[in-house]
Amino acid sequence: MPAPRAPTRIQRKNRATILEAALDVFSRSGFRGSTVDQIAKAAGLSKPNLLYYFPSKEAIFNELMAGLMDxxxxxxxRLDADGDPLEEILAYVQRKLQMSRDFPRESRLYANEIVQGAPRLHGVIAGELKDLVEEKTALLQSWMDDGRINHAHPKHLLFSIWSLTQHYADFDAQVRLLMGDEDPFDAAPDYLETLYRRMLTPQS
Incomplete structure (x- = not known):
């Protein structure tokens, strides 16, 4: 049986265009509120042309989410067991904040899916994400038990980091209206570093 033919440059370009358009549409309207017609229009393609590359809205969404979850x-x-615990956590906070700054549509797409009960992400959350969280919360707990950072519920610590960093993407319109002319990302890195450094630095 001959090997599948590699996609052409035009096919790769069209797939990328469709995924980029779908990211815009899904991040605004969520999965339920989006249609193939809307995605095709945003991509500048006919609906039959889009369906040549992706057989359904679900197929487009699943490909987007696969890349997003990774x-x-x-x-x-990247939270490193061999690193300095406090600096590792602070670096993680900054990486999450940078993701909100650089990938706000992806953050809103994920948030929309979770708000809807995660019907298409349940397996990933219950599997890969849960396994990773269990691994890293065990690491956080070991650092706490060794007195290298202050005690805090390790899972709630992660939840708070997610909440405080992803807020800037998921509530972007509100944040920017309330901040006025000030870019919210100018002060956010120092604010969050100070918050978590004070919270987690052991008292001598």
Whole structure:
């Protein structure tokens, strides 16, 4: 049986264009509120042309989410057991904040899916994400038990980091209206570093 033919440059370009358009549409309207017609229009393609590359809205969404989840988990994967505990956590906070700054649509896409009950992400959350969280919370707990950082519930510590960093992407319109002319990302890195450094630095 002959090997599948590699996609042409035009095919790769069209797939990328469709995924970019879908990211815009899904991040604004969520999965339920989006249609193939909307995605095709945003991509500048006909609906039949789009369906040549992706057979359904679900197929587009699943490909987007597969790439997103890998990027989403990477900052937590990089929490290094051999590093300085406080500096590792602070670096993780900054990586998550940078993701909100650089990838706001991806953050809102993920948030929309979670708000809807994570019907298409349940397996990933219950599997890969849960396994990674268990691994890293055990690491956090070991650092706390050794007195290298202050005690805090390790899972709630992660939840708070996610909440405080992803807020800037998921509530971007509100944040920017309230901040006025000040870019919210100008002061956020120092604010969050100070918050977590004070919280987690052991008292001598």
């Amino acid at each position: 990027s989403w988990l990477d900052p937590l994967r």
